[in-house]
Amino acid sequence: MMMELLSDSTTQFLSTMASDGEPRPAKKARSLAKSWKLFLTENLGPEGKAFGLQDLFAHGFDSTGANGRVAATAASVRCSGNPHGNKFYTMRLEHRQGGPMAQFRGEERILLFRSDRPGAIAKIVFSSEVPDENEYSKQPHQPQNAAAGVEPDVPAHSTAHAKIHVLDVKSQYRGRDLGGLLFSEAITSLKSKYFNDDDQDCDDVNAAAGDGGPIKSKQVYDVQCMLDAEEDVTRHGKLVSFYEHLGCRVKPTKRVQYVNNNDSETYRKVPMQIDLHPRKANSPSVQQRARSRRRKFSHLASSKGSFLPVQLVGSMGKLSVRSHTSFEVMKLDWLVTETPGGIQFCTTHGHLLMASPSGLVSVLSPGAQDNEDDTDLDIDAEVLHKWTHFVPCHVSEEDNTEHSPIPPSPRESSRSLWVLRTCHGTFLTADSLRQTLSCTKLPSFWQANGANLSLVCTSDTPPRRHHYRKCWKFQTIDYVTSMRSKFLSFSLGRATLNEALGWIHAYPAHPFHVWSSDEAAPESSNNPTPSLRTLCFLMAETAREAGLPDWIQLVALFHELGEAVKVLDPSNTGVMAESIYDWTISSRSRVIGCKIPERATFSEFRHLNMDEEDSRYNTETGAYQENCGLENVLLMWSGCEYMYHLLKHNNCSLPEEAYVMLRYFLLGDWHEHREYSSLTNDYDEDMLPFVQEFDQLRRSVRLKCMDCNDLSDEYCDFLWDSYYASIAAKYHCDHVFNW
Numbered sequence: 001m002m003m004e005l006l007s008d009s010t011t012q013f014l015s016t017m018a019s020d021g022e023p024r025p026a027k028k029a030r031s032l033a034k035s036w037k038l039f040l041t042e043n044l045g046p047e048g049k050a051f052g053l054q055d056l057f058a059h060g061f062d063s064t065g066a067n068g069r070v071a072a073t074a075a076s077v078r079c080s081g082n083p084h085g086n087k088f089y090t091m092r093l094e095h096r097q098g099g100p101m102a103q104f105r106g107e108e109r110i111l112l113f114r115s116d117r118p119g120a121i122a123k124i125v126f127s128s129e130v131p132d133e134n135e136y137s138k139q140p141h142q143p144q145n146a147a148a149g150v151e152p153d154v155p156a157h158s159t160a161h162a163k164i165h166v167l168d169v170k171s172q173y174r175g176r177d178l179g180g181l182l183f184s185e186a187i188t189s190l191k192s193k194y195f196n197d198d199d200q201d202c203d204d205v206n207a208a209a210g211d212g213g214p215i216k217s218k219q220v221y222d223v224q225c226m227l228d229a230e231e232d233v234t235r236h237g238k239l240v241s242f243y244e245h246l247g248c249r250v251k252p253t254k255r256v257q258y259v260n261n262n263d264s265e266t267y268r269k270v271p272m273q274i275d276l277h278p279r280k281a282n283s284p285s286v287q288q289r290a291r292s293r294r295r296k297f298s299h300l301a302s303s304k305g306s307f308l309p310v311q312l313v314g315s316m317g318k319l320s321v322r323s324h325t326s327f328e329v330m331k332l333d334w335l336v337t338e339t340p341g342g343i344q345f346c347t348t349h350g351h352l353l354m355a356s357p358s359g360l361v362s363v364l365s366p367g368a369q370d371n372e373d374d375t376d377l378d379i380d381a382e383v384l385h386k387w388t389h390f391v392p393c394h395v396s397e398e399d400n401t402e403h404s405p406i407p408p409s410p411r412e413s414s415r416s417l418w419v420l421r422t423c424h425g426t427f428l429t430a431d432s433l434r435q436t437l438s439c440t441k442l443p444s445f446w447q448a449n450g451a452n453l454s455l456v457c458t459s460d461t462p463p464r465r466h467h468y469r470k471c472w473k474f475q476t477i478d479y480v481t482s483m484r485s486k487f488l489s490f491s492l493g494r495a496t497l498n499e500a501l502g503w504i505h506a507y508p509a510h511p512f513h514v515w516s517s518d519e520a521a522p523e524s525s526n527n528p529t530p531s532l533r534t535l536c537f538l539m540a541e542t543a544r545e546a547g548l549p550d551w552i553q554l555v556a557l558f559h560e561l562g563e564a565v566k567v568l569d570p571s572n573t574g575v576m577a578e579s580i581y582d583w584t585i586s587s588r589s590r591v592i593g594c595k596i597p598e599r600a601t602f603s604e605f606r607h608l609n610m611d612e613e614d615s616r617y618n619t620e621t622g623a624y625q626e627n628c629g630l631e632n633v634l635l636m637w638s639g640c641e642y643m644y645h646l647l648k649h650n651n652c653s654l655p656e657e658a659y660v661m662l663r664y665f666l667l668g669d670w671h672e673h674r675e676y677s678s679l680t681n682d683y684d685e686d687m688l689p690f691v692q693e694f695d696q697l698r699r700s701v702r703l704k705c706m707d708c709n710d711l712s713d714e715y716c717d718f719l720w721d722s723y724y725a726s727i728a729a730k731y732h733c734d735h736v737f738n739w
Contacts, residue, residue: 050340053308055394056450056455057310057453059450061451090115090306090308092307093113096111104127122169124167125165126164128160128161129162130194131158131160131161159223160223162224167179176348177348180246181348183243188366190225191223224273225275226271226272228271229270230259230269231268249274250272305338308336309453311334311453312457315459319437321363321437329436332351333348334347334348335348341385341386343390343391351364353390354388355388355422355439356387361437361439364384389422390422395418415447415604417447417465418445418446419443420446426440427441461512461514463511467585468602470580471602473608475592475609476610476611477617477634478610480592480636480637490738494737496736497733500564501533501716503564505534508532509534530706531710534710535705536561537557538708539701542556542701542704543556551655551657552658554733555694556697558647558733559662560639562584562643563585563639565642586666587601588601590669591667592634593611594617594618594622594624595617596612624679626678629679629680633679647662650738660687660690660691664687665698
């Protein structure tokens with residue numbers, strides 16, 4: 001009987017369903033995994049374009065500073081027309097020794113520069129010297145084993161003396177541990193100078209010894225490095241704590257001095273010290289391996305490479321990473337450098353981010369990079385070096401069905417998506433619960449923010465951004481008016497709501513999910529992913545278990561049935577959903593015909609909407625009377641909006657609160673952020689708690705539905721026959737509807 005009630009085109013389409021198993025739009029949605037696996041295969045190969053730091057961070061770049069606390073200043077600079085207000089730059093370190101400006105014997109300076117302007121933005125000045133020969137001759141001699149290949153009568157370690165005179169970072173660049181970077185580079189320089197870590201010198205000495213001769217050794221020294229932590233008394237202990245974190249200790253035998261620097265402020269100078277000791281001697285093979293590692297993992301001052309200070313951010317703030325040599329989990333300050341192999345992340349203290357083949361992401365300490373005592377990383381230096389590289393790959397804002405003549409806005413470009421691929425074919429991601437870094441075969445997406453120099457691991461996916469981009473482009477007042485005129489005549493066909501539940505089994509509950517190659521294919525019958533029907537039944541069952549009224553359970557069961565229109569209208573809605581824009585998918589809604597809130601979802605695409613430039617529709621009230629009430633405004637045309645009108649047209653006797661929940665739960669700008677206050681009235685305020693409760697219910701169930709199995713036809717039939725059919729009859733939702 002049902003087939004007789006439908007139009008000829010619908011009958012033909014349902015016949016195609018019976019033979020193919022599911023409608024074309026469903027195949028399109030379910031083949032999303034295939035298309036994205038194809039994307040990863042074709043566009044992320046080694047032959048693809050190499051992206052660098054400027055590609056990642058140039059959009060919205062804040063050239064006034066690096067700490068993210070001067071965003072307002074940066075915005076005013078850009079608005080004032082200053083051509084240098086948004087200029088991209090990188091940083092570099094420069095190591096200088098002696099020279100006419102030196103004030104101390106053995107003075108060295110490590111300076112931090114920006115690439116776009118002269119003058120250092122931070123510096124550390126330190127000096128060092130070895131004991132004189134008379135003091136050296138008094139040191140005891142420790143006999144060495146000549147048979148072990150080490151030259152005999154090498155004296156025990158003497159002590160070299162060093163002092164840090166100045167450590168200064170300009171105020172606008174603080175907050176990224178650049179002071180810690182300079183301190184670590186100075187300590188590395190001292191170790192290289194006095195610990196026999198100078199590879200070139202060692203090579204020269206060994207070459208002079210000739211093949212087969214004993215290994216000659218430079219004099220090795222302990223280093224005693226002094227410094228004064230000079231801090232404002234109003235910030236008592238802050239600078240001392242900073243140096244203690246870097247390994248220094250307060251000298252208890254020295255007095256704290258109080259100094260007035262003629263600026264009406266009193267400072268205290270706390271004497272501190274850090275002692276550096278060379279590693280114990282290892283076999284020649286281990287020393288050679290360590291030397292090979294040091295050549296690969298050179299520190300920033302010696303490599304003269306450019307970098308940017310960045311933060312790696314997850315949903316709850318800065319991301320953590322575990323140490324390779326311990327179970328310690330740390331939150332660190334990062335520097336990102338550009339190399340021929342991609343980009344590298346290193347900490348301000350010289351640790352390198354490393355991805356292993358197992359998916360473990362950890363930080364490789366400077367000591368582990370030398371590999372003097374590390375057995376876990378006893379692998380080739382070239383291989384290990386590859387493990388520290390990540391290849392950034394950009395994801396287009398347009399899919400292959402869209403060729404927009406409108407160029408992307410700067411805001412749109414700054415929120416575009418990236419993936420960071422390892423040499424193992426995995427992708428850098430953030431564990432959403434532990435907020436730690438790891439690698440998976442499932443691609444995770446990152447947004448690079450040039451304004452505050454951060455890489456944010458986002459839950460967004462390319463299909464989701466593509467969908468919302470089209471929402472902004474298509475959903476104008478003319479579009480919504482035409483769709484209401486077309487679909488609110490309810491002339492597509494006739495079917496019961498239970499039959500429609502069977503149809504939406506063909507559509508995925510999470511249409512924007514990106515599947516990895518090791519996950520089950522969405523169309524697989526062995527482990528099918530949850531369908532939209534499963535989401536609806538789970539939401540209704542959750543409401544039932546929570547003791548919510550039966551009419552809320554019914555709305556939960558029916559709220560996604562708007563996607564059934566693709567079955568009833570295959571030649572129009574179905575084709576459009578497959579090739580252009582699928583309006584039936586539930587998306588965050590907005591009021592059409594008035595000013596769109598700045599916080600609207602994916603607001604970076606607002607420039608694509610034609611109503612934005614129409615003076616009739618870009619004011620607070622737009623086409624409406626003030627406080628007219630939400631029932632009198634136009635919302636985005638969506639599957640839920642269609643269901644709201646469908647239930648009313650077919651004379652369902654649901655409470656008014658049920659209709660309000662169904663229509664407004666997607667209007668998050670109103671019930672979450674209290675926008676549209678110029679349009680809402682007292683009735684809307686009374687209905688607000690119902691809408692908020694329904695939205696929270698749906699959010700929680702969608703999260704549960706991520707990992708659940710699809711419900712079988714038999715189980716869904718059982719739930720309907722044993723429980724929901726009677727509730728549908730109670731509210732006159734059990735008859736054949738006009739669609």
